[in-house]
Amino acid sequence: MKKTVIVTGGAGFIGSNFIFHMLGKYADYRIVCLDKLTYAGNLSTLESVLDKPNFRFVKADICDRAAVCALFEEEKPDIVVNFAAESHVDRSIESPDVFLQTNIIGTATLMGACRKYGVARFHQVSTDEVYGDLPLDRPDLFFTENTPLHTSSPYSSSKASADLLVLAYYRTYGLPVSISRCSNNYGPYHFPEKLIPLMIANALNDKPLPVYGKGENVRDWLYVEDHCKAIDLIIHKGRVGEVYNVGGHNEMANIDIVKLICKELGKPESLITYVADRKGHDLRYAIDPAKIHRELGWLPETKFADGIKKTIKWYLENREWWETIVSGEYKDYYERMYGDRK
Ligand code: NAD
Numbered sequence: 001m002k003k004t005v006i007v008t009g010g011a012g013f014i015g016s017n018f019i020f021h022m023l024g025k026y027a028d029y030r031i032v033c034l035d036k037l038t039y040a041g042n043l044s045t046l047e048s049v050l051d052k053p054n055f056r057f058v059k060a061d062i063c064d065r066a067a068v069c070a071l072f073e074e075e076k077p078d079i080v081v082n083f084a085a086e087s088h089v090d091r092s093i094e095s096p097d098v099f100l101q102t103n104i105i106g107t108a109t110l111m112g113a114c115r116k117y118g119v120a121r122f123h124q125v126s127t128d129e130v131y132g133d134l135p136l137d138r139p140d141l142f143f144t145e146n147t148p149l150h151t152s153s154p155y156s157s158s159k160a161s162a163d164l165l166v167l168a169y170y171r172t173y174g175l176p177v178s179i180s181r182c183s184n185n186y187g188p189y190h191f192p193e194k195l196i197p198l199m200i201a202n203a204l205n206d207k208p209l210p211v212y213g214k215g216e217n218v219r220d221w222l223y224v225e226d227h228c229k230a231i232d233l234i235i236h237k238g239r240v241g242e243v244y245n246v247g248g249h250n251e252m253a254n255i256d257i258v259k260l261i262c263k264e265l266g267k268p269e270s271l272i273t274y275v276a277d278r279k280g281h282d283l284r285y286a287i288d289p290a291k292i293h294r295e296l297g298w299l300p301e302t303k304f305a306d307g308i309k310k311t312i313k314w315y316l317e318n319r320e321w322w323e324t325i326v327s328g329e330y331k332d333y334y335e336r337m338y339g340d341r342k
């Protein structure tokens with residue numbers, strides 16, 4: 001059946017991959033991307049779909065109630081999927097305010113419009129970071145949907161606040177919501193401020209590879225397409241009012257990822273530079289995805305060994321995409337973040 005889906009934050013990493021997935025799978029759906037095009041949003045990422053008759057791009061801020069309502073009035077969406085967010089932990093430590101504005105107020109603004117226009121499903125793309133972290137010496141522990149929220153950074157706190165609001169709008173107003181809490185994604189169009197693309201870009205430019213602390217922190221990596229498929233399942237078949245954890249049981253220490261990237265690119269490990277740790281650095285994330293598997297049959301399809309090769313190949317074949325970013329205003333960010341980090 002024909003549906004209109006508004007995808008917020010679709011010019012960013014995961015949102016753009018989700019748009020490609022939806023346009024590829026549902027030829028009769030209309031996909032409308034609403035994005036403010038912050039430093040992390042890139043219209044060139046969507047170039048291949050901009051001319052499609054069932055795709056529309058609208059530049060707007062999710063906190064702008066008038067602009068959001070005007071778009072909802074015009075498009076009458078069936079489904080809204082909210083990817084729009086400030087997403088980088090290090091930036092949230094440097095300047096938290098915009099995280100509170102976009103991630104909390106923006107989510108509430110979207111839900112207000114969903115209520116007004118009777119949207120059938122509001123899906124909030126959340127993160128495993130809302131659960132805080134797990135100790136490194138307890139590999140038996142995982143985040144389930146019942147793990148208490150216990151955040152560490154302004155970023156994760158803003159995402160947890162949004163999750164609580166989403167659940168409150170369900171209980172108080174009966175807004176049909178769902179939430180996915182996913183682990184670390186990797187793949188094409190990942191902004192080069194994040195670990196994997198930063199290390200690939202730096203290694204290709206023979207620049208130092210800045211590993212925080214001892215590189216022992218563990219993340220649970222999932223290929224971005226698998227995350228998009230999970231959200232597709234949740235918005236169509238997931239239960240309203242529910243939270244679904246998404247992750248692929250693929251835990252790796254940061255240092256092992258960086259060494260693997262060096263190996264794949266034929267670069268020396270001597271490029272690795274240990275730098276001052278992130279403040280409040282979460283030790284380990286590990287998702288238990290049993291619920292989404294049991295209820296919706298979701299399982300990750302891409303193994304890390306294949307996904308990382310595909311990702312590196314993409315960065316090699318799309319140098320212009322990331323070189324434009326790293327040569328622009330990102331240079332100032334990089335200097336601020338890493339310039340005298342010892
Ligand atoms: P990203 O930073 O690559 O993209 C964010 C997008 O949102 C950009 O296009 C940006 O322009 C847009 N945006 C920011 N503020 C906006 C505003 N006020 N109004 C409209 N658009 C705005 O982020 P990402 O890595 O693709 O993450 C997308 C979502 O998934 C986020 O909500 C994030 O919390 C969540 N998430 C990310 C990961 C991950 O590993 N990257 C894992 C789990 C969950």
Ligand code: DAU
Binds near residue numbers: 128184
């Ligand atoms: O777990 C999901 C989260 O994953 C998402 O909610 C966030 O939006 C996303 O940015 C990501 O957060 P992380 O903080 O885990 O990702 P990041 O790529 O910033 O860092 C991954 C790990 O690598 C982390 O332990 C910090 C470390 N790191 C990161 C950078 C950028 C380094 O050692 N050096 C670096 O230069």
